[in-house]
Amino acid sequence: MPWRIPRTTLDEVRTPRRFTEFLKGASICILVAGLLSPLSPAVAAETATVDAAAAANDYCGGQCSDILPPGQNGNATLAQILLNQAFGTQPENADNQLGPYANLATGYSSLTNDKINTFFNDASFGVPSDQVASTLKPAGRTDVTIVRDKKTGVPHITGTTRYGTEFGAGYAAAQDRLWLMDVFRHVGRGQLTPFAGGDPSNQGLEQEFWRHAPYTEADLQAQIDNAVATNGERGKLALADANAYLDGINSYIDASDSGRYFPGEYVLTGHKDSITNAGTIEKFKITDLVALGSVIGALFGSGGGGEVNNAISLLAAQEKYGVAEGTKAWESFRERNDPEAVLTVHDGSFPYATKPDNPQGVALPDAGSVTEEPLVYDRTGSAATSTATSTSATAAANALTSARRGMSNALVVSGKHTASGNPIAVFGPQTGYFAPQLLLLQEIQGPGISARGASFAGLSMYVELGRGQDYAWSATTSGQDIIDTYAVELCQDDYHYLYRGTCTAMDKVEKTNAWKPTTADDTPAGSYRMQVWRTKYGPVTHRATVGGKKVAYTTLRSSYMHEADSIVGFQMLNDPDYVKGPQDFQKAAQHINYTFNWFYADSQHTAYYNSGDNPVRASGVDAEFPVWARQAYEWQGWDPSTNTADYTPPSAHPNSIDQDYYISWNNKQAKDYTTAPWGNGSVHRGNLLDDRVKKLVAAGGVTRAQLVKAMADAALADLRAEDVLPKLLRVVNSSTVTDSTAKAAVDKLQAWVSAGAKRTETSAGSKAYANAEAIRILDAWWPLLVKAEFEPGLGSGLYAAMNANLPIDESPSAAHGPTGSHAGSSFQYGWWSYVDKDIRAVLGESVQGGLDRKYCGGGTLSGCRDVLISTLKTAAGKTAAQVYPGDANCSAGDQWCADSIIQRPLGGINHGRISWQNRPTFQQVVEFPSHR
Template sequence: MSAALAVVASTVAALPAAPALAEPAYEDYCAPAGCLDILPPGQNGSATLIEILGHQAFGTRPKHSSSQLDMYDNLVHHYDGLTDEGLDDFFIDASFGVDAGNVDRRYKPRADVTITRDRQHGIPHIEGTTREGTMFGAGYAAGEDRLFLMDVLRRVGRGELTSFAGGAVGNRGLEQDLWSTAPYTEEDKQAQVDRVANSGERGEQALADVDAYLEGVNSYIDAADRGRYFPGEYVLTGHKNAITNRGKIEHFTPTDVVGIAAMVGGIFGGGGGGEVQAAIVLANFQDRYGAEEGLELWHAWRMENDPEASVSVDGEFPYTQTPDSPVGEVAPDPGSVEPYSIVHDEYGSAASAATAEPRAAASADEDAPGPEAPTVEELPEEQRAELEQMVEEGDLSAAEGIFDDGVLPEGFLDPRGMSNALLVSGAHTESGNPVAVMGPQTGYFSPQLLMLQELQGPGISARGASFAGVSFYVQMGRGVDYAWSATSAGQDITDTFAVELCETDGSDPSTSSRAYVNTAGECTDFEALSVSNDWKPTVADGTPAGGYTLTSLRSEFGLVRSFATVDGSPVAFTELRSTYMREVDSILGFQQFNDPDAVTSAETFTEAAGDIGYAFNWHYVDSEDIAFINSGANPVRTEGTNPNLPIDAYSGSGWSGWDPATNEADYHPQSDHPQEINPDYIVNWNNKPAQGYTSGWSTGSVHRNDLLDARVAGLIGEGHQFTPASLTATMMEAGVADLRAEQVLPVLLEVLDTEAVEDPELAETVEALRDWTESGSLRREPQRDAGYYEHADAIRVLDAWWPLLVRAQFEPGLGEDLYTQLTRAASVDESPSAVGHVGSAFQYGWWSYVHKDLRTVLGQDVEGALGDEVYCGEGDVDSCRTVLLDSLAEAAAVPAGDVYPGGEHCSAGNQLCADTVIHQAVGGIGMWPIAWQNRPTYQVVYQFSGGR
């Protein structure tokens, strides 16, 4: 057996035997229904070269790589009548420890830590006799399960993904996105590490934890290199030689952790920005309606504090509201904005990645059920020998196509928040203990960005999910007798400044100038933060050779986004984020979440959340309490500052106490953040957390959170006593509901019903839409593998109608230019098929605009109306009805093949396939599609029956 084939066998068989696990330091307080979670597709996110070849040639998958995928998908089809006893079919056990009869592997990567993996799913349960040992074990297990993904993520953090993995469009897009938001030098990253280490006892402990974690990662790298069982993607991307073993997998460093943390924080925990586009929209409103009325209409459409918006907690929490008398506002001159591109000196092309549609595994077994798929070890000896021969001869033909679109697909990370949470107090549960169903949505990938683990050691006791590469703590999951999860909040922690351009030689500046006036009044060059990338085709990648340099321009006022003129003078528009150069600070909050001595109640949890600078909504549950707290480094703005439009950098407006050298400022205290302990229930789906807390465009009378809120509130109103199963079923029904059909279609039908529809075919279409909304507005098969949706034609019609409807309703009144600019500020539609196989849908859209305008036409009470203007039919019901009927007739005539045009994964007209969720392959192992569902990637179901 060759060294390459030997990796298929257990890589730890020769490690010394470990003693039985000691009794946990704390009792496990999970209720009889259990603590449950799920994270598809599976825990094992690593594949050797021979396993990748086996996957491509024979459809095999590594053990535990897909064991959670069907469980996750099946809930969509079987949530009706769900019982607590039946939850085990759709979630895995999240209690502490592993039963003796369920141990798959138990091993000691070093003397002071034991890792135990269970038989069903291979989750690492890490127990250290020292804290250092626990952290070492976490790093070792992370290397085992996610090494190549971790390497990909740290290369993104360095801005050098294309040099590492090839120049396909997905790779280029991701590194450009990160280099434009967190372009850090190694010195910048080390400064973050040093600041945390010097922040006190917890900071010192955090740095020690990271060091021990990285020691574990690097120990695994060395062992895998010696044993030649490293991930096969290193061979396929040209970094290792399968025959000679030449090449090196670079050790991880603390600055790599900073890079990954910056990526996670910037994408999932950022918020704000976009003020230049807001100013352009304002200018268009004022051009059309005049200065005063245009400003009023802009505020109405901006919906920064709509009284009809769905909120998660009671109370007023004012933040980033437009002041009555703003000072320091600026606006670009019309047509003068020139976006700044960080891409320079580009050569070559990446034609193989021209398609923008996300990519699934390039294998013929996409529809094969995963858990039944064999592993390489289970192949007949003849086929195993064939794989061995391929490796020995360097024949990697079976891997052709794995990286056709690069390692990462376009849209690999979507910065929009998609997570949700449902928590019900004990007053409304059967047991009298609160119930929580919650989790983050981080996208669908193979392997997942998140990984599961249990950590037990001095000062740490937790089980749950962590991002690969920063998994020294559990970031969302459970402690001894409590649990927590997050949703992206997205509150405004980023402002835009207009910075005066100059020339260092004293000549007249222009928008081509690359120097600015700093806080000392001196003309100084922008700091150019550059990284160069050269890529060449990999073994199986058709991307031609190429390269470029990425250069972000940094000033004291933030990173340059565009150049323009203001009143004829050239400026740069920069964006400054409060967590820029401070992402790692949040490590202190996560450390406390994992510490059973730090979190002993809802109150202590909310205190710990105050140490997290990312813009998140945190949800907490124990045996008695539920709680909500919004976190984030919310800067205090000086009086009169309007954070919703660009700010004159020299006006005195901006952040109170701001130090340009460190990006420190005065921050709002925790008491200013939306929060609540023990309401009847809490639901959140990235919606506005509370009244007064400024939200983004179109956050009004209709929001995705209404799908949760209406169901939970309705059941409580009926006297329903929730169980873990019934709350899970409630979540899942909302997760297959079409927001437009449930919340907006009834109002559309009200307008249409003011008279009978004369055209028989159109009348039939209207009745089909009515039947759908009255039956629940679900996009769901009647049973699994039916191959079609119930109410399929009504769904087709609404998918075709919505964009036509919005344009017909609003463009005549707004005018083409203003309408176009508004669609750039707020997406018109996010139906499941429109978002492209990513699952999560209906976060952004013109639902509230349509809803409010039609209610105004009907003469209904509308709080926060769209100003004094009425758009549909200029406010006349009959004219509006004609607009709706004409656009509906146009939509009904659109064939399914045009509504669902097909592509790489689906034939034209295949509605069900167009909606499917496809796990994007971040490496050599692909997965099969699953049904569309609007739910977290990692999801937990928790109920505790007691506590310490």
């Protein structure tokens, strides 16, 4: 949360009498005006009919739907914020998509095609005349109209000129997300604390992102200039669109300032005075868009990295087992090209970042020599131990980077297997749960643009995920490795390094952030300094010695200094004259340099393409480990002045057209495509989709409702219980279970598996799980059994090092897991594949790509059974309060609440929690019956 309202202030206004007194004390005329007047002049504008041209170009026939909780309106006046904080009152359209989204969890089992829009919005183009809530010509312009519908308040922007269209997109974005956009442009610049106050969570946010993109203002501008210069006429058009979009944002700032309906957070953070209206809201400029893009790119579009941690765990394995056996053990846990991994592309081989036969240039650190490069420094220039770094940075990472870790799924079925003969898609990104949401919905119709869907706030000059006139597209994070770590040899001192034989000074980029107390933040006035050392090989992240030589480890990613380049790809996806089929879609996706899996469907075809600038590495370089910063090991064709290189050609990226079906849930893309994340093995949450869609395709006659049901069913499944628990129970039941405690636990777990192994409410709104005891037992058992299964064989040091690479658990309630609590997305990262392979080996089953040895119980069935029963008894004895210890939102022992999803506040409005579902945040359901 960017700022805090003091509890005493809220306590004082919790009763109607006290609230009335508060209004009087805070200038009642201003605050009541904020309550009675709309958030924007759009609501008071004249009603108008929908533009018939948009509807005429809609080929979806009412069969396109979407949803984006909590709601379209992400702005609130000061009075609305105070009412929400005191009484829970919600501004109009702030949470009206949250209920339908939540209700799918209990309503999907009886879903039919005609009930889909009970849980989704109608995503048809235009607004029927009887559903128009408001019509606005922003700033009095005659070349653009913003129409909002009654059900959701989504803006439908129609322009007669390109400039007017983009102006309207910017104006509508500011109407819905001005505060959030302002927060994130400051996060991207590492300047959140001067903007929103010195609360430690603010420091954590700016530190988390600025260390990955420590750009100067000149760097931001250079990226814009480069994107324009390298993309010809489309680059020039993108710049013109961005400037028109900015004009729209700034026009809204002026209007809301003079009309006093700007977001109330500006008052609560001291930027505006609620009585005099003194103060300013800073206008947006072109470099703000790059700063925003750097945050989104860091969250969702930059796979790879982690080479230093990989090296540390490899050294631990070699110390435990010796070099040869330790390397073998490490490789077996890495699963960099596991033959049992579920794939998105079923046929063909797409080698990338594969293990070289004879690695060259590897620069492993000396054992114990690695230290992380400090980011925060005190006023004397010494490295500081920062509270923000140690505590709230972790909280911030759990809140926002959970979106990156838990992103997105897709289910796409070819028309060969559908009831209608037309392809069907259910897909969307998992961008986390926030209030307001990072994404916003919009429809844009204008010269060269015709699309509806979701875009990141502040980057919504185009629809980034959505539908066109007769096609739809979406993305999931792919995570392939576009980041490498280099060991630069130091010379002269700790701040000079050898670059191609010449001792070269590092570039120091620093930022001093000062803040003062605000009306909503009781943090004392203060300041602190962030500092990053940059080299031609990227920013310094660690220091170490290699063979006794002092080195700095740097991180270089192909999208570094290229955050703006992808704009042309999104422009193409919005252009109906460009995308006329799957091949055009793939060409557009090629222009996006972030690491995404892209999916497409129209009335005849489906398609897939994996995007990203995949650098061509020097022969023999192993992308898993640091390499020496020497010319022989640099990316081929690398130009350090522009950070450009040779990239693998489009044909080498996993791609496909008209495959029987596609699924993606951040799983492995294709055979031999070595992806960066750990844990892509025999059990992955992608299996939950693949198993269900494969059955539907085999039966044939797939409908939209059936595909939604498959997604929703997988969204409630406990991956451990569905794919691993049956094998664990086979070991336990290999002999009669005589211990009464263990037998009772086994019976409960078996009953849960037989019932479908899902985390579902007993009935809608019950806030209690069916099979609650079995769920509690598995939640308690999993970390115990993993530790008891592997730590004796690995040793505590190696076990801990492997944990640093891949956490053992990511259940919905696992606050200790990588996504943190209440984050929704679950089961992406964990040791399920390791347990699965090890248990199958102990059972004597065939295992492809197995671990280096049998671990459970020393590798014997009886020993493994003893380990499992012992840990199961311990787990069964844990109380609900021990398994679910409670937090600021939930009482200890409240299992449902521990799992529940909370829209994490990024502003002043809070929303109610909803039952857990493991599904995309924004989601589309599409089936086009016709084509242009």
